[in-house]
Amino acid sequence: MSWGTERVSGDIGSSSNPLRVAIVGSGPSGFYAAEALLKAPLEIRVDMLERLPVPFGLVRYGVAPDHPKLKQPVAVFDKIAQTPNFRFFGNVTVGRDISVAQLRSTHHAILFAYGAETDRPLGLDGEDLPGSHTATEFVGWYNGHPDYRDRSFDLSAEVAVIVGQGNVAADVARVLMKPVDDLRLTDISQHALDALADSRVREIHIVGRRGPAQARFTSRELRELGELQHCVAEVSASNLQLGATCLEELADKSNYVAAKNVEIFRSWSERRAVDGEKRIVFHFLKQPVQLGGRGRLESVTLERGVLAGSPFAQSAQGTGDLDSLSCGLLFRSIGYRGLPLNELPFDPCKGVLIHEAGRIGDSPGLYAAGWIKRGPSGIIGTNRADAVATVATLISDLPVLGTSAKAGSDALCEALARRGTRIVSYQDWLRLDEIEVRRGALAGKPREKMTRVSEMLEALQIAAAA
Amino acid sequence: MLYIDNRECVDCSACVPACPVHAIYEQSDLPTDKADWVAINAERSVQLPVVSDKQTPLPTAEARKSELGY
Numbered sequence: 001m002s003w004g005t006e007r008v009s010g011d012i013g014s015s016s017n018p019l020r021v022a023i024v025g026s027g028p029s030g031f032y033a034a035e036a037l038l039k040a041p042l043e044i045r046v047d048m049l050e051r052l053p054v055p056f057g058l059v060r061y062g063v064a065p066d067h068p069k070l071k072q073p074v075a076v077f078d079k080i081a082q083t084p085n086f087r088f089f090g091n092v093t094v095g096r097d098i099s100v101a102q103l104r105s106t107h108h109a110i111l112f113a114y115g116a117e118t119d120r121p122l123g124l125d126g127e128d129l130p131g132s133h134t135a136t137e138f139v140g141w142y143n144g145h146p147d148y149r150d151r152s153f154d155l156s157a158e159v160a161v162i163v164g165q166g167n168v169a170a171d172v173a174r175v176l177m178k179p180v181d182d183l184r185l186t187d188i189s190q191h192a193l194d195a196l197a198d199s200r201v202r203e204i205h206i207v208g209r210r211g212p213a214q215a216r217f218t219s220r221e222l223r224e225l226g227e228l229q230h231c232v233a234e235v236s237a238s239n240l241q242l243g244a245t246c247l248e249e250l251a252d253k254s255n256y257v258a259a260k261n262v263e264i265f266r267s268w269s270e271r272r273a274v275d276g277e278k279r280i281v282f283h284f285l286k287q288p289v290q291l292g293g294r295g296r297l298e299s300v301t302l303e304r305g306v307l308a309g310s311p312f313a314q315s316a317q318g319t320g321d322l323d324s325l326s327c328g329l330l331f332r333s334i335g336y337r338g339l340p341l342n343e344l345p346f347d348p349c350k351g352v353l354i355h356e357a358g359r360i361g362d363s364p365g366l367y368a369a370g371w372i373k374r375g376p377s378g379i380i381g382t383n384r385a386d387a388v389a390t391v392a393t394l395i396s397d398l399p400v401l402g403t404s405a406k407a408g409s410d411a412l413c414e415a416l417a418r419r420g421t422r423i424v425s426y427q428d429w430l431r432l433d434e435i436e437v438r439r440g441a442l443a444g445k446p447r448e449k450m451t452r453v454s455e456m457l458e459a460l461q462i463a464a465a466a
Numbered sequence: 467m468l469y470i471d472n473r474e475c476v477d478c479s480a481c482v483p484a485c486p487v488h489a490i491y492e493q494s495d496l497p498t499d500k501a502d503w504v505a506i507n508a509e510r511s512v513q514l515p516v517v518s519d520k521q522t523p524l525p526t527a528e529a530r531k532s533e534l535g536y
Contacts, residue, residue: 219495380478
């Protein structure tokens with residue numbers, strides 16, 4: 001008796017025609033989307049594509065080394081990655097190794113969760129002076145991201161300025177001000193430890209264009225800045241005389257984070273650093289208008305502003321009052337920014353894909369989750385509800401995702417093999433993970449990350465030959 | 467009501483803004499008059515089944531929400 005090779009396509013989501021979804025990006029949004037998809041009562045196959053050989057996005061490369069507990073979501077992602085019907089394709093760049101068009105032919109749906117990898121520029125004269133950097137590159141550098149491995153930061157300046165008042169700014173300040181010995185036993189990259197050991201930074205000015213009630217820190221991160229050894233956080237009392245609109249914002253019970261932040265700022269208003277102590281000084285209602293210096297950064301000109309507008313929509317209006325701050329190091333930390341991909345509809349102002357309820361464009365089959373959908377806001381967990389919502393939209397589109405079965409991961413492997421792409425599987429990642437942990441153990445660290453793609457691929461080759 | 471198992475919690479903070487009456491706190495933000503709840507959560511969370519789907523709010527939820535000022 002012979003079995004025909006012709007199969008009648010069942011409904012999408014049935015065992016003869018499983019729903020095949022390609023997820024682009026392996027950070028929290030990608031994994032939370034995979035989790036939601038795999039929980040759906042359907043036959044489903046999830047293929048996750050990541051341009052680096054290693055997964056986890058900003059949980060690996062964004063979370064500060066002295067916040068190890070915030071990396072615990074990796075345990076959740078690891079469980080998801082090891083479920084059947086999930087497959088990881090590392091070292092695969094969508095838009096280069098495989099196109100969106102190709103993925104549309106191999107999968108029923110593509111879910112973009114590739115985050116926001118670049119930064120918002122200040123758009124000022126002098127922004128490119130040596131000594132002026134982005135928080136994005138500094139964080140990537142100390143966290144061992146291959147794209148930033150070869151950046152260098154001159155930490156011989158005593159005074160640094162950070163423009164921006166969010167958690168990334170807090171991370172940069174903390175890493176610069178913590179005693180290096182406190183960082184030695186974290187997973188911070190060795191090359192960063194070596195540079196930080198020679199750092200002469202003693203004074204950091206964290207500048208925000210709005211007021212203390214609009215600062216974007218979460219309370220824990222802000223509080224930590226006042227608890228650093230031999231370092232004092234300073235806020236001038238005049239900054240804490242808030243206007244009626246700010247007070248109205250703070251009275252809103254759902255705005256508890258801002259209320260907590262203001263409480264923390266108030267607790268610092270009597271403190272001043274004494275001789276020998278390092279300082280972190282908060283400036284509010286100040287916006288940089290120019291960076292100056294001959295051949296390298298030497299000062300930043302700040303313009304004083306006033307707040308105008310209704311509650312939760314206040315913006316800073318410049319007054320023309322200028323002030324100059326001498327500094328040798330500056331980090332702009334005013335937000336990450338997403339990049340466009342192939343021909344996907346993209347909003348260049350916000351740096352996000354244009355979507356409706358997570359669905360991109362007019363024809364069903366393309367979706368977005370996480371920062372490339374919402375913009376770079378929120379914390380790790382914020383992406384969970386976001387991804388769940390996008391997946392709900394995707395599932396509701398099932399009747400219009402077409403009826404034919406798709407070839408999925410087999411076709412993907414074939415296409416990538418033709419290009420000679422070295423796919424890194426999840427098992428490969430576990431091997432790299434083991435090597436990193438072993439290397440770290442030699443120095444009392446949780447891991448010593450490999451910082452170049454070539455190093456990662458070589459290690460896999462050696463492991464395979466063994 | 468629902469309880470959080472502190473051993474499983476990964477501190478991702480996703481739940482904090484999700485609660486409509488801000489009944490969830492990170493431990494460092496827990497008001498001192500609510501300190502007992504740490505032990506209550508630890509005790510009750512292991513006694514009860516794990517919730518993995520959205521629960522129906524109590525019929526009194528909306529009224530209680532307004533009462534609390536949300």
